[in-house]
Amino acid sequence: MLTLDEAGLNLADVAAEARRRLEPAHWDFFAGGAGGERTVRANEAAYTRRWVVPRVLRGTGERDLRICLLGEPVSMPVLVAPTAFHRLAHPDGEVATARAAAEAGTVMVVSMAATRGVEEIAAAGGRLWFQLYPQPDLEFTAAVVRRAEAAGCRALVVTVDSPVFGRRERDLRHGFVDLPPGLACENMRDTDGRVRTIEMDAGLGWERIAWLRGITSLPILLKGVLHPADARLAVAHGVDGLLVSNHGGRQLDGALATLDALPGIVAAVGGRLPVLVDGGVRRGTDVLVALALGATAVLVGRPVLWGLAVGGAAGVRHVLDLLRADLDRALALAGAARPADLGPDLVAGPDLVAGCGPVATVVGA
Numbered sequence: 105m106l107t108l109d110e111a112g113l114n115l116a117d118v119a120a121e122a123r124r125r126l127e128p129a130h131w132d133f134f135a136g137g138a139g140g141e142r143t144v145r146a147n148e149a150a151y152t153r154r155w156v157v158p159r160v161l162r163g164t165g166e167r168d169l170r171i172c173l174l175g176e177p178v179s180m181p182v183l184v185a186p187t188a189f190h191r192l193a194h195p196d197g198e199v200a201t202a203r204a205a206a207e208a209g210t211v212m213v214v215s216m217a218a219t220r221g222v223e224e225i226a227a228a229g230g231r232l233w234f235q236l237y238p239q240p241d242l243e244f245t246a247a248v249v250r251r252a253e254a255a256g257c258r259a260l261v262v263t264v265d266s267p268v269f270g271r272r273e274r275d276l277r278h279g280f281v282d283l284p285p286g287l288a289c290e291n292m293r294d295t296d297g298r299v300r301t302i303e304m305d306a307g308l309g310w311e312r313i314a315w316l317r318g319i320t321s322l323p324i325l326l327k328g329v330l331h332p333a334d335a336r337l338a339v340a341h342g343v344d345g346l347l348v349s350n351h352g353g354r355q356l357d358g359a360l361a362t363l364d365a366l367p368g369i370v371a372a373v374g375g376r377l378p379v380l381v382d383g384g385v386r387r388g389t390d391v392l393v394a395l396a397l398g399a400t401a402v403l404v405g406r407p408v409l410w411g412l413a414v415g416g417a418a419g420v421r422h423v424l425d426l427l428r429a430d431l432d433r434a435l436a437l438a439g440a441a442r443p444a445d446l447g448p449d450l451v452a453g454p455d456l457v458a459g460c461g462p463v464a465t466v467v468g469a
């Protein structure tokens with residue numbers, strides 16, 4: 105058995121070790137995406153097209169990675185994205201992930217498709233946000249929101265990129281259609297204990313966001329926004345934050361890489377809301393680039409699952425610690441003492457001129 109350090113000097117090492125340990129069908133469920141997986145690849149590739157233009161002689165001294173999000177301090181600008189079915193990776197499932205996020209002082213977004221109940225996950229400590237797929241049954245949706253509130257979740261992350269389910273060819277090849285016996289989406293239990301199936305709702309519209317606003321006082325973030333016009337609508341509907349996401353390439357294959365969408369969303373929002381981004385973040389320099397282009401924080405999905413598969417809570421902690429140390433070093437080398445010191449002048453790339461910021465944004469901006 106490898107020690108955690110041997111299992112990973114970086115997140116690719118952790119992924120390789122996770123792949124050795126996981127059932128092939130489960131590895132493919134975690135790693136895969138929709139269609140030809142162009143968007144899965146594009147998310148990571150977008151970071152390789154951006155270059156950091158460091159400042160020198162800035163005397164940064166000790167770096168301070170803390171940020172303030174929705175009025176609360178977070179130890180670093182790296183959060184845990186909501187991902188389904190953690191018990192496929194480790195028997196402790198989401199409880200282990202929550203423990204690691206708590207130790208790292210960051211937020212875990214609990215998936216509606218979690219295989220542990222939100223109360224158990226909350227008992228692990230730390231700060232949780234709850235990810236919601238609004239269900240066609242409004243009464244049930246309201247009950248899930250109340251359950252998340254009662255468990256102490258501090259925000260709702262409403263996934264809006266999933267009017268239908270993406271077509272995942274790897275899952276079709278394996279015949280992976282459901283959780284194995286004994287595992288269930290524990291937050292989908294009805295009052296009679298029966299577990300409901302998560303429904304994607306193609307009828308979902310902005311009126312449902314207004315309805316949610318009316319039933320909860322929790323901050324509401326929209327997850328899966330890529331178009332600047334939707335960012336403006338979100339501001340008009342009084343949401344509290346945006347998560348630029350294409351669901352890790354698992355929904356619309358061919359959707360724009362999130363890093364490429366980010367500048368357009370940041371410009372549309374104009375500082376009125378925090379803008380978060382996920383998809384393809386694997387290195388401290390990726391975090392640095394996303395923040396420099398206007399993100400308040402990033403979220404990581406698959407790397408957390410790799411850590412969980414390799415070592416439970418300790419494995420997730422290892423992944424979060426690697427990212428923290430890597431970001432800290434990248435900040436120092438770029439001449440920044442804290443996230444707030446980063447700006448678009450530090451990034452060059454195909455549509456960015458160092459020192460000038462974005463010269464082009466996505467079509468429709």
Ligand SMILES: Cc1cc2nc3c(=O)[nH]c(=O)nc-3n(C[C@H](O)[C@H](O)[C@H](O)COP(=O)(O)O)c2cc1C
Nearest residue numbers: 134185186187188215263351352383384404405406
């Ligand atoms: C295995 C897996 C399950 C996921 N489950 C959910 C989910 O239940 N709800 C959701 O909103 N997003 C879900 N996502 C998307 C993630 O929240 C996130 O957008 C994506 O994983 C970020 O990309 P990354 O994996 O490259 O970091 C899932 C992603 C993966 C890989």
Ligand SMILES: CCCCC(=O)C(=O)O
Nearest residue numbers: 187188217266302351354
């Ligand atoms: C019904 C489970 C949805 C999980 C999910 O969002 C994903 O696999 O990407």
